[in-house]
Amino acid sequence: MADKAPQTPASPSAKTPADKPDTAPKKGDVLAAALEGAVEGGADTKAAPKIRRKKIKKTVPQARVCIHAGENNTIVTFTDLQGNKLGGCSAGMAGFKGTRKSTPYAAKVAAEKASELVQGYGIQSVTVEVKGLGPGREQSIRGLQSAGLNLDAIVDTTPIPHGGVRPPGRRRV
Numbered sequence: 001m002a003d004k005a006p007q008t009p010a011s012p013s014a015k016t017p018a019d020k021p022d023t024a025p026k027k028g029d030v031l032a033a034a035l036e037g038a039v040e041g042g043a044d045t046k047a048a049p050k051i052r053r054k055k056i057k058k059t060v061p062q063a064r065v066c067i068h069a070g071e072n073n074t075i076v077t078f079t080d081l082q083g084n085k086l087g088g089c090s091a092g093m094a095g096f097k098g099t100r101k102s103t104p105y106a107a108k109v110a111a112e113k114a115s116e117l118v119q120g121y122g123i124q125s126v127t128v129e130v131k132g133l134g135p136g137r138e139q140s141i142r143g144l145q146s147a148g149l150n151l152d153a154i155v156d157t158t159p160i161p162h163g164g165v166r167p168p169g170r171r172r173v
Contacts, residue, residue, distance in 0.1 A: 107136020
């Protein structure tokens, strides 16, 4: 301790914070220090974000396309042969609203967009199942062909009533 020379401040206002250890820091100083720490460290200071790993997609050379051609919309869904959904699109998802959803062109665009969404699975040939009697029934199939898919079969799965509904009961007067 003897070898240290006594330090004298040049002016009374040039005191260092080490000279007065018992005084509490001001509120503004604490906020400024916190902001500097947040800027330097970024949002990672609170909690490190979880690392998202890219999901490995399986390759499906053969798939099934289910087309629901309703009166107001056309829905195109790609599934594997076990029935697990791979992707799909509808005329509404393709950007059409209102009465434009029920047009054949909207069905074609929806089929093309659905085939783009599942390109990562490596689908080469598809079996098409069409359900419903809507206006986009045939154009959605043409949209799949224009996307470059080979169509193995086209199956109509539209439900057909047989036997009809139960007749009304006899009138009681």
